[in-house]
Amino acid sequence: GDEQRSGGALGEARADEHLGGRRCGDHDRRDTEADQPPPQKPPSLLAGAVIVDVTPQKFPVIVNGSMVSRTVDKVKTPLSARGLAISDGETTVVLVVVDSCMMPRPLLDEVKEKASALTGIPTGRMMISATHTHSAGSCMGALGTPPDPDYVPFLKSRLIDTVVTASKSLQPAQIAFASTSAPEFTAVRRWIHRPDRIGTDPFGNPTVRANMHTARDLSAVTGESGPEDPELSLISIQTRAGEPLAVLANFSMHYFADEQGISADYFGLFCDGVKERLAPKSAFVGIMSHGCSGDIWRRDYANPKSWEKISKIEDYARGLAQKAADALKGATYRADADIAMAEQRMTLKYRVPDKQRLTWAQGVVETMGQRLPETWEEIYAREQIILHERQETEIVTQALRIGDIAIATTPTETYAITGLKIKAHSPLKNTMVIELANGGDGYIPPPEQHLLGGYNTWAARSAGLEVMAEPKITESCHLLLEKVCKQPRRQPVQSRGPAAEAIARLKPHSWYRLDEFAGPRALDSSPNRHDGIFESHVTYYLPGPRSEQFCQEGEANRAAMFAGGRLRAHRMGTRGAWSVSLWAWNGMPANAREVTGWILSRGHDHGQAADSIQLGLDRQGRLALQFGSPGDPLDLLP
Numbered sequence: 001g002d003e004q005r006s007g008g009a010l011g012e013a014r015a016d017e018h019l020g021g022r023r024c025g026d027h028d029r030r031d032t033e034a035d036q037p038p039p040q041k042p043p044s045l046l047a048g049a050v051i052v053d054v055t056p057q058k059f060p061v062i063v064n065g066s067m068v069s070r071t072v073d074k075v076k077t078p079l080s081a082r083g084l085a086i087s088d089g090e091t092t093v094v095l096v097v098v099d100s101c102m103m104p105r106p107l108l109d110e111v112k113e114k115a116s117a118l119t120g121i122p123t124g125r126m127m128i129s130a131t132h133t134h135s136a137g138s139c140m141g142a143l144g145t146p147p148d149p150d151y152v153p154f155l156k157s158r159l160i161d162t163v164v165t166a167s168k169s170l171q172p173a174q175i176a177f178a179s180t181s182a183p184e185f186t187a188v189r190r191w192i193h194r195p196d197r198i199g200t201d202p203f204g205n206p207t208v209r210a211n212m213h214t215a216r217d218l219s220a221v222t223g224e225s226g227p228e229d230p231e232l233s234l235i236s237i238q239t240r241a242g243e244p245l246a247v248l249a250n251f252s253m254h255y256f257a258d259e260q261g262i263s264a265d266y267f268g269l270f271c272d273g274v275k276e277r278l279a280p281k282s283a284f285v286g287i288m289s290h291g292c293s294g295d296i297w298r299r300d301y302a303n304p305k306s307w308e309k310i311s312k313i314e315d316y317a318r319g320l321a322q323k324a325a326d327a328l329k330g331a332t333y334r335a336d337a338d339i340a341m342a343e344q345r346m347t348l349k350y351r352v353p354d355k356q357r358l359t360w361a362q363g364v365v366e367t368m369g370q371r372l373p374e375t376w377e378e379i380y381a382r383e384q385i386i387l388h389e390r391q392e393t394e395i396v397t398q399a400l401r402i403g404d405i406a407i408a409t410t411p412t413e414t415y416a417i418t419g420l421k422i423k424a425h426s427p428l429k430n431t432m433v434i435e436l437a438n439g440g441d442g443y444i445p446p447p448e449q450h451l452l453g454g455y456n457t458w459a460a461r462s463a464g465l466e467v468m469a470e471p472k473i474t475e476s477c478h479l480l481l482e483k484v485c486k487q488p489r490r491q492p493v494q495s496r497g498p499a500a501e502a503i504a505r506l507k508p509h510s511w512y513r514l515d516e517f518a519g520p521r522a523l524d525s526s527p528n529r530h531d532g533i534f535e536s537h538v539t540y541y542l543p544g545p546r547s548e549q550f551c552q553e554g555e556a557n558r559a560a561m562f563a564g565g566r567l568r569a570h571r572m573g574t575r576g577a578w579s580v581s582l583w584a585w586n587g588m589p590a591n592a593r594e595v596t597g598w599i600l601s602r603g604h605d606h607g608q609a610a611d612s613i614q615l616g617l618d619r620q621g622r623l624a625l626q627f628g629s630p631g632d633p634l635d636l637l638p
Contacts, residue, residue, distance in 0.1 A: 043088035043338040047237045048169025049246035049285035052162040054098060054155055055079045055262060056137040062148035063262070064101040065134025065255075067379060069145045069372050072135070074261040077268050079136050081159055082287040083166030084237070084246055086402060091339040092170075093125045093400060094163050095248065095407075097289045099264040100130040100155075102440030104140045105396060105411065111156055115163035124343040126163060127398055127409055129437035132290045134255050135263035140440050142462050143383070144373045172240045176331035177405045177430040182323050183230035184306065185316065186253045188416070189297035190225045191215040192452065192539070192563045194588060201458060202380040203357065209537075209563065210452035215301030222587030223561060224302075225452060226295055227541045228252070229416040231423075232320065233291075233432040235405060236328050240335060244279040249324055250432040252291035252416050253298055256313045266317045273321025278328070289434045292410070292419030294443050294456060337403025340484040344476050348441075349392050349466040351459045353384040361385050383460035393465075396438040397473060399480030406431040406485060408477040411439030413456075413463075415446060417541050418470055421517045422477045427487035433477070444470040446518060451536055452563060471518075494558065499549035503581075509572050513550075515558035517541055522560075522567055530570035537565035545583040559583075571602075590621035603628060 055078040060071035079099035086093055094115075112123035137151035189212045193199060197220045199208030210225045235248040249270070256266040271286030278284060298316065300306050310316040353361060364381035373379040400407040406428040410418070412435060419433040443456040443463040450457050450467050457463060478489050494515045496504065503511060510530035512522050519534035544550065544559035551557050560567070572578055584599050596617035603612030612628030 041089075042336045043090070045173050045175060045335045045337050046087040046089065046170040047173035047175070047245060048085045048166055048171060049237065049287075050083045050162060050165045050169055051285055052081045052083065052158050052165065053078055054081045054100075054158045056148070056151050057154060058150045061151055061262070062138040062145060063135060064138035064140065064142060064145050065136075066145060067143050067376065068374055072261050076135070076261040076263040079133075079262060079264055080268065080271075081162040082271070082285055083162040084248055084285070084287060085166040085170055086173075086175075086237075086339065087170055088337065088339045091125065091341065092121050092167065093127070093339060093341050094119075094121060094166050095400075096126070096128045096159065096162050096166070097248075097287050098128065098130055098155075098159065099133050099268060100136045100139060101132055101134055102130045102140055102142070102436050103128070105394065105439035105441075107139060107152070107156065108159075108438055111159045111163070115160045118160070118164050119167045121163075121167060124398075125341050127400070127407075127434070127437055128159060129289055129409065129434050130440065131265065131267040131288060132255055132293070132413075132436055133263060133265035133267060134257060135261065135265060137262070142440070142442075143460060144379045146372070171245075172335070173245060174238050174240060174333040174335040175337050175402060175405065176236045176238075176328075176333040178234045178236065178327045178331045179430075180232050180323055180327035181230045182232045182251070182320060183228070185232075185310065185320050185323075186228050186230055186251070186296055186298065187300035187302075188224035188226060188228050188295055189213055189215075189254065189299070189301075190295040190454065190456065191221040191301065192223055192225050192561065192587070194220060194222055194592065195564060196592065197221075199453075201453060202376045203360075207453035209454070210449070211454035212295070212297070212456065218301065219589070222563070223585075224542060225449065225539050225561070225563075226415055226417045227420065227543065227558075228296060229292060229419050231291075232323055232327065234324055234327060234331075235402075235432070236331055236333070238333055242333075244282070244284050246285040246287060247274055247278070247324065247328070248287045248289060249274070250289045250291045250434060251320070252293045252296050252419060254293040254296050256298060256316060266313055266320070269313065269317030270321050270324075273317055274324050277321060277325040289432070290436050292414040292416050292433055292435050294413040294415045294435075294445070296416050334403060337405070339400070339402050340486075341398065341400045342480045342483045343396060343398045344480055345394055345396050346472070346476065347392050347394050348469050348472065350387040350390055350464045351466060352387050352391060353459070357384055358388055380458060380460060383464070386461060387459060387464050393441065395441050395465075395473070397476040397480060398438065399477060399484045401428070401481075401484040404428055404430055406481055407434060408432075408481055409434045409437035410444075410473055410477065411435075411437060411441045412444045412465070412469070412473065413442060414444055414473075415449070415470070417446060417517065418444070418474055420541065421474055422481075424492040424517070425478055425489040426481050427485040427489055428481075431481070441465060444473060446470045446540075448519065448536070448539060452539075495552040495555050497547075497549050497551045499546065500551070509578075510570050512567065512569065513558070514544070514560040514567070515541070516560070522569075524570070532567050532569040534560065534567055535565045537563045538567075539563060545585075559585075566601075586617060590617060591619050594619060595624065596621065
């Protein structure tokens, strides 16, 4: 203590000497008071929204979104670029959502550079995304479709106009977030095939264990390959007087389809419907951004009776717009939201062909000459050559925070489970994920989904990124959200309803809720930490049994889908009686094979030992219990 006081005295003397004999404390205090900037005013939100027409002017125009190239020569509904500029007085961001199938990053980078030169807004504070309508002019080559040479320069010019005009329309504003669940408007389109109904890929290999729309024949599939995300998220902007300025919506539904001619699809009709309900005689701008919809469509194949209610695009858009209007009725607005935005650019590899596939592709393309591909074989042969030439690409992810609202973006067609991961781990509860933003880099199935094959995994510009692209992009979004929110990511834990609490009171040896977003670890929810391991051919986060019993406050219970894989659980080491309690759902017809499926196995792999036990379903759908020894089964219990 004495030495510390002595050190303090010596330090003070030296400071006084250095400052010309003046007392250091007084000097510092006077200078601090004089130099300190005036107290910062709380952020004051400004916002402005515009609509710019991007409908093609020259016809016929090439339209993207199909396997082969096609053109249209008429307009059903106009295409728009809808811009929203938001500022807190220090930071200004511009968000643009375009009626386009997808847009390449180099095109959007050029637009941002030119718009930045005109507005002074950094390119990293601009986000430009596509709605993913399959009835818009093509500005990007994919599969059998090239970009339209006349439409590309026209679209660039209009996108620059959108950013500039939006940035000039700022006025005092206030913001609110709202969301509602709309499960009747979305469903999983990618289903897992029965193991005896494996399909063939374009390269001639029997790899298709899952694919989109194959549930048209329910007898050929076992179940959905992943979860849906039914959340309709809404960011509402008003003037300070409470007049609606804009609504930025986000929903996971791929597109409606069945449109003839140029069309904004349901995205445009939804925007019109929201305006009609909130501010019909004003300059209000409705905006529908694309949520994570890589494996999602509108039709619930498990419930064909539900199709009729939304069989027409007008009915679909009208119903979803009403949901949005109802959700906004209780929204609470604030004008003091500050803004932070961050961006990351990373290089990802393409899944390029091996020598044999490349040789095959070169032979196919050589026979085509200069014409566009017309068959699946020709399309995917040409794509192999393109991926081989490119090898890798740069992708962009972003995160934006406006007060207590967060937005993350991916440049890809992202599966619903990935959007759910990002939202569940976001530091802020009010988070939306916009896909096909700042680029059009194709499907990114989670790694476990690659093993199941199907269109979304076939290597092409539409689905060519490396197998680990999904976890890398997801982690990038997590890090960017942490940066702009200045908070760590949340660690979601499923709530415990009465059934879950009853299990906890039993103090089980191990307890697997199977609610993971990904493998390989299956967490033990008991205090014993006997974690299990998921093997391959398992998908995650599907709806589980009796949510009202296992969870609280409307949270969905979750389950894993075993498509040939297993959960390797921790084996109990004590002798005596034991029991296993579980919920199981079988997607296979009971008479499809001798043993429909095994639910529980105890013993060694690939053989029966004296103490082996297996529980499964036989051809009649009855529980079947098999032992490794013909003796008394009770003697075999551990």
